[in-house]
Amino acid sequence: MWVAAALAVGGWAASEADRAAARAALVEGVSAIDAPGGGVPGGYILIGDDVIPLAECRNYDGTTAFTAVAAFYGRGRAVLLAHPNFLSQADFLKDTKRLLQNAVSWTAKGKSAPRIAVLRDPTVARTFTALGCTNVTRLAGLVGLDAYDVLALNSIRREEIPAVLAFVEKGGGLVHGSLGWGYMYSNPNACFAESFADNRLMGAFGAIMGSTGVNRMPAGGFTTDFAALCAGTTVDDALARAERGAFGDKAVRRQVVKTLFELANGLPSGVRPDLHARLFALAARPEANAQPSPERPLDAELPLARLAVLLRKNAWLACPEKVWPADPAASVYPGLTRPGTPSVTRMVPVDLAVPRWHSTGVYAPAGQALTVRIDAAAAKLGLKVRVGSTADDLSGLAEWKRFPLVTVTLPLVKSETTFASSFGGLVYVVVPDGCAGATTVELDGGIMAPWFRLGRDTNAEFARQCAETGAPWGEIEGEDFIVTAETVGLRRVADPQWIASFWDRVLKADQELAGWETRRSPERICADVQLTAGWLHSGYPLMSHINAAHFDWAIDQASLAAGDCWGVYHEIGHNHQSRDWTPEGTGEVTVNIFTMYALETVVGADLRDARYPCGAEKARRRVAEWVKRGRRFQDWKNDYFLALEMYLRIKEAYGWDAYKKTFARYRLPGAKHPRADADIWNTFARELSATVEADMAAVLSEWSIPLSDETRSLCAKFPAAKPSLTEGLQTGAPAR
Numbered sequence: 001m002w003v004a005a006a007l008a009v010g011g012w013a014a015s016e017a018d019r020a021a022a023r024a025a026l027v028e029g030v031s032a033i034d035a036p037g038g039g040v041p042g043g044y045i046l047i048g049d050d051v052i053p054l055a056e057c058r059n060y061d062g063t064t065a066f067t068a069v070a071a072f073y074g075r076g077r078a079v080l081l082a083h084p085n086f087l088s089q090a091d092f093l094k095d096t097k098r099l100l101q102n103a104v105s106w107t108a109k110g111k112s113a114p115r116i117a118v119l120r121d122p123t124v125a126r127t128f129t130a131l132g133c134t135n136v137t138r139l140a141g142l143v144g145l146d147a148y149d150v151l152a153l154n155s156i157r158r159e160e161i162p163a164v165l166a167f168v169e170k171g172g173g174l175v176h177g178s179l180g181w182g183y184m185y186s187n188p189n190a191c192f193a194e195s196f197a198d199n200r201l202m203g204a205f206g207a208i209m210g211s212t213g214v215n216r217m218p219a220g221g222f223t224t225d226f227a228a229l230c231a232g233t234t235v236d237d238a239l240a241r242a243e244r245g246a247f248g249d250k251a252v253r254r255q256v257v258k259t260l261f262e263l264a265n266g267l268p269s270g271v272r273p274d275l276h277a278r279l280f281a282l283a284a285r286p287e288a289n290a291q292p293s294p295e296r297p298l299d300a301e302l303p304l305a306r307l308a309v310l311l312r313k314n315a316w317l318a319c320p321e322k323v324w325p326a327d328p329a330a331s332v333y334p335g336l337t338r339p340g341t342p343s344v345t346r347m348v349p350v351d352l353a354v355p356r357w358h359s360t361g362v363y364a365p366a367g368q369a370l371t372v373r374i375d376a377a378a379a380k381l382g383l384k385v386r387v388g389s390t391a392d393d394l395s396g397l398a399e400w401k402r403f404p405l406v407t408v409t410l411p412l413v414k415s416e417t418t419f420a421s422s423f424g425g426l427v428y429v430v431v432p433d434g435c436a437g438a439t440t441v442e443l444d445g446g447i448m449a450p451w452f453r454l455g456r457d458t459n460a461e462f463a464r465q466c467a468e469t470g471a472p473w474g475e476i477e478g479e480d481f482i483v484t485a486e487t488v489g490l491r492r493v494a495d496p497q498w499i500a501s502f503w504d505r506v507l508k509a510d511q512e513l514a515g516w517e518t519r520r521s522p523e524r525i526c527a528d529v530q531l532t533a534g535w536l537h538s539g540y541p542l543m544s545h546i547n548a549a550h551f552d553w554a555i556d557q558a559s560l561a562a563g564d565c566w567g568v569y570h571e572i573g574h575n576h577q578s579r580d581w582t583p584e585g586t587g588e589v590t591v592n593i594f595t596m597y598a599l600e601t602v603v604g605a606d607l608r609d610a611r612y613p614c615g616a617e618k619a620r621r622r623v624a625e626w627v628k629r630g631r632r633f634q635d636w637k638n639d640y641f642l643a644l645e646m647y648l649r650i651k652e653a654y655g656w657d658a659y660k661k662t663f664a665r666y667r668l669p670g671a672k673h674p675r676a677d678a679d680i681w682n683t684f685a686r687e688l689s690a691t692v693e694a695d696m697a698a699v700l701s702e703w704s705i706p707l708s709d710e711t712r713s714l715c716a717k718f719p720a721a722k723p724s725l726t727e728g729l730q731t732g733a734p735a736r
């Protein structure tokens with residue numbers, strides 16, 4: 001049972017007995033809830049003494065948060081749920097329906113047939129009707145709220161918050177669903193604390209939501225049956241422990257650190273100023289001075305330093321259009337510029353027909369004002385300026401080897417925009433999709449960075465730029481690929497022309513294999529000292545890890561020529577994959593058709609060499625092992641390189657054209673784009689059979705891939721495929 005006494009007594013809204021009775025009424029008949037539609041809820045932290053936790057959840061680090069809370073507010077009442085799906089989908093999981101019915105009854109103070117107002121969202125209106133509410137009205141705005149007992153909403157605009165609070169204060173009921181991580185997913189450059197409006201509303205009731213999802217693994221849903229709140233769960237307790245320097249044992253410490261982190265991450269200015277003051281006092285302590293670095297990452301052992309970093313990040317993101325001083329952590333990444341490097345004014349022509357980032361050859365030093373000037377026509381296009389090249393925001397990670405966010409993007413809506421990034425970085429003009437023509441952007445106040453562009457610059461000119469520059473980063477740009485690398489690495493590049501041409505050949509190969517006639521824009525790769533995950537990942541830019549010796553293989557001619565680093569061809573492949581021919585379980589398989597194609601056609605690699613995962617001996621052993629285990633489709637999917645063996649044999653039998661022509665068929669006008677896995681497999685078998693003019697359904701079936709009878713009989717009209725495709729499979733019957 002939940003123990004009401006665990007919450008501090010106080011506040012103005014309700015007594016401890018009132019809160020215990022409220023909780024009992026709300027969780028009556030409810031042992032657990034869950035968000036429908038596979039939704040991953042956020043987690044609330046408790047910032048008010050009066051807030052009533054209803055259902056508990058676990059963060060991925062094992063710490064506690066809450067998926068449902070309630071509160072008295074003035075004469076009214078509120079129930080908050082940590083995912084919009086709770087209110088927008090009527091296929092209620094666990095006891096969610098009962099909880100919502102209790103919520104309607106409790107917020108309407110037991111009134112029969114309460115008048116429910118739903119703000120905007122028709123799916124929420126349908127849910128309340130499904131709960132049995134007979135009096136549901138959808139409103140376009142918050143006018144005439146007095147005619148209703150309960151307001152239900154799934155999204156709130158900042159300017160609407162006073163009207164909602166006034167309604168509840170006068171005695172109205174509120175049922176609210178929202179999702180912090182969902183907001184951050186759509187607004188990756190936003191300051192979460194300042195711009196996620198829902199936390200301003202919920203903060204008034206004593207809870208705010210974090211910007212990450214919780215662990216929805218427990219099959220039992222989110223329980224309402226939890227013991228006394230564990231230490232460090234309320235912000236008051238967490239702050240008091242941090243102030244005393246008594247973080248407790250490992251588990252309590254983790255909880256305290258998590259609660260403080262979410263508080264600093266999500267508390268909007270103006271909500272509980274006393275909490276802000278306490279956070280800033282903690283961040284001003286000497287032990288909060290440590291800076292992140294690869295040698296001593298900031299982790300749970302340095303909670304105040306993490307707190308200080310987070311507060312600096314929030315302040316910067318909340319108001320990026322300002323001349324910010326350099327941050328002390330800028331020296332670690334992206335690094336500092338050479339003092340005394342003269343600043344320049346540079347006119348940069350921008351081809352508006354190409355979307356995404358345009359390099360400028362200018363580096364904005366940390367803390368140094370940069371002015372961007374555009375003409376009146378360009379100010380209407382939705383252009384942006386970006387400083388910094390990495391794609392990765394490390395805020396959610398448990399340790400930081402660098403400041404978690406080091407890039408900033410500002411809209412270019414005025415003729416002149418002046419700002420300074422706390423971290424500095426290469427300057428880009430960001431062009432949205434759908435523009436045309438050209439413009440010129442003037443950059444004033446940055447320094448020159450090494451920038452090799454194929455067809456424009458000579459190797460000698462680039463060497464001179466690298467020798468003279470004071471910028472820590474530069475770029476080698478081809479037609480289809482741009483490598484962003486440290487200047488220290490670029491100085492070792494003897495032949496940038498070779499590097500740019502090499503990557504262009506890789507990208508052209510992938511484009512050719514995918515059957516794309518054009519490319520949206522060049523792709524990019526950028527190096528970083530810490531990534532959100534792994535050592536390499538796909539995306540824009542593709543991200544790779546640099547080590548302490550500043551080795552960056554993306555610009556290492558010897559490694560590239562030798563066919564090293566399967567991983568990067570793999571990640572570039574991800575940017576060319578299509579769901580059309582990638583059924584569930586093959587995302588890490590069909591990507592490697594691209595890896596193999598680039599390695600073979602650009603580098604001249606022997607794919608059956610033992611250095612590659614598709615090496616002949618490894619492949620033979622994989623197939624034999626799989627056959628011995630019963631040739632199960634599930635095992636085929638689980639072993640990426642066994643699955644790849646089938647694709648490689650198809651290439652060996654019919655050449656790369658088997659794929660080029662098959663993939664191109666999906667891009668013909670009127671081509672089908674199957675979405676269900678069964679359709680994807682059947683369509684692939686048919687298209688591939690038509691391309692190579694052989695019965696590939698029979699081959700896929702031998703590899704235990706499930707196909708429909710219709711597909712098998714259609715493909716059986718073609719001659720039998722080459723026997724090499726199924727060599728070694730015949731020792732057992734295919735199993736499914």
Ligand SMILES: [Zn+2]
Pocket residue numbers: 570574587588591
């Ligand atoms: Zn992958």
